[in-house]
Ligand code: GUN
């Protein structure tokens with residue numbers, strides 16, 4: 001790969017709630033896909049830097065309607081559920097799992113099906129600007145290998161879990177690990193496979209220890225997976241405090257709140273990402289903070305399956321790291337724009353109301369709201385922090401995972417006017433942005449997607 005130089009505007013969120021606008025900067029990316037220089041036009045060497053690199057590097061000068069955003073990091077995607085995105089959203093979680101989801105996940109033993117669906121999913125996510133995904137696969141090894149190989153080939157950075165579910169009472173006969181030992185051995189084989197794959201994949205493909213959630217896992221497998229993660233220093237993912245049913249079930253079975261149970265099994269570490277976390281209390285959140293575990297906020301599926309909103313602003317203020325997620329297919333959309341929008345709208349729904357004399361009762365929680373700046377932070381920096389990645393910002397030393405956004409894309413809903421400030425344009429993009437506004441996607445400096453009608 002040649003070096004790449006891009007000249008133009010960019011936005012990123014160095015701290016929670018703050019956007020930095022980089023206007024007419026030069027971005028130089030080396031052969032390894034790492035940003036080496038981020039040069040401001042106020043820098044005395046700007047012209048010289050431009051002249052030096054202009055003829056050696058691949059060069060892109062962005063149009064006035066274009067800017068860079070950091071690539072989106074989706075911290076919770078169920079890859080095998082992609083064919084049912086947008087359906088079966090009218091039922092509760094246990095019905096959804098047993099009637100729709102487990103049979104679908106089981107069908108990936110058909111390797112041709114796995115190949116076709118996973119290729120389409122990765123293409124779709126890259127076109128929607130998701131440069132890194134934290135995936136749940138299924139319980140079978142081979143389809144997960146296919147997913148990992150496709151991510152490697154298509155250039156997406158991926159963290160992938162071989163799903164574990166061995167508990168007889170909540171996992172169906174047709175879709176269950178045959179024993180705790182078999183589940184741990186499969187996880188270990190997959191971790192070894194991804195370790196080898198990662199050596200030849202510049203962007204990184206990582207195996208993740210993935211107990212589905214406590215109800216479908218035996219105590220024995222949960223304890224063994226905790227030990228395995230420690231031995232391999234591997235990332236961990238699961239579902240936590242997702243809904244009333246799951247929360248109550250875990251309390252009844254273990255006599256503990258589910259956060260405490262996960263912690264006691266060794267499954268809450270600084271490499272852990274727990275989806276949902278809707279019903280954490282402040283003590284649970286403290287365990288997250290102390291262990292360095294992150295929350296994958298799934299605002300769309302929380303509405304559909306928990307009938308609830310996670311108080312994310314409060315968790316952030318407690319010092320817990322939060323990434324954002326689509327939760328395909330509990331969430332219906334592959335787009336992190338949709339996840340950002342729902343995160344903002346949900347947070348506003350949680351905010352206390354403007355009280356009217358005819359409705360004086362207290363409702364909502366003060367300081368729950370957040371805005372487009374927080375949403376972009378969670379979709380980029382929050383996800384990078386959760387996965388211990390040096391990306392999500394345009395800074396020297398960071399991997400160049402980026403999107404070229406064009407506000408004047410064909411059939412775009414976005415409109416901008418001369419009186420819009422740069423922050424207005426970013427806010428409009430977060431609220432009105434679509435796949436068509438993403439012209440190009442880079443992962444680790446490599447072009448992994450180009451919109452067709454450029
Ligand atoms: N809890 C256990 N499995 C799942 C799943 O596949 N999706 C969601 N949203 N919640 C779960």
Ligand code: FE
Nearest residue numbers: 239275327330
């Ligand atoms: Fe999930």
